[in-house]
Amino acid sequence: MNKNKIIIGKILAPHGVRGEVRIKPLTELPERFLTLLELNIEEYGQLKVEQARFHKQFVLVKLAGIEDMNAAEKLRGHNIVMDKADLGNLPEGRYYAFEIEGLEVYDTENNFLGKIIEVLQTGSNDVYIVKNNEGKELLIPALKKVVKNIDLSEGKMLVSLLAWE
Known part of the structure; x- marks a missing residue:
């Protein structure tokens, strides 16, 4: 992986039959998933976020072009990455x-x-x-x-x- 990129989440599985994916956040600011316009999926590319919401400790995301469970299944196990420069600053006393x-x-x-x-x-x-x-x-x-x-x-x-x- 590029050393300027950081893993912020992992796609665990499809969620439902309409193409949503269940993501485990691996970031100090999991709420960032609610405002991202697209996800950079390692070894897959960037996909536009259509909808994102929290469900228990996971984030459920609907991505453009992923219309069913089979398409979502292809994303299983992929990491979601972000440029370190785009992470933003944490409050004083908190660290990535x-x-x-x-x-x-x-x-x-x-x-x-x-x-x-x-x-x-x-x-x-x-x-x-x-x-x-x-x-x-x-x-x-x-x-x-x-x-x-x-x-x-x-x-x-x-x-x-x-x-x-």
Whole structure:
């Protein structure tokens, strides 16, 4: 995938018989699906959005040219991507997962704990998977009482592990 693109959703399955698709949002701002005029579907191209609505934790989208369940089925498993430059800014103190992944993590005594290899979106709060030099993984909840500082320019995160033990 192009490094200037970011995955914002995944088409899970057709929804109904009129060509709608069920999308799992993979973005910090899932409401963006309600205002997008078209979706850039990886390995498929851009399709105009005719209608979008939330249903439980998913987004149901009707796309131009996708008129039935069979056509929608061909989109199953495809990622929806967006240019990083078009993502927009998040409110202060919030970050996109791609900004967090790769950060070096240190505790309050400046001990290196590892690098963030993945951000899990659990629903209540994100969880950072940190892998150290020995290959061991540590799970760190993305809570203000644990994450003390994020410095994107330095590529570092400071955490207080005692806050949640």
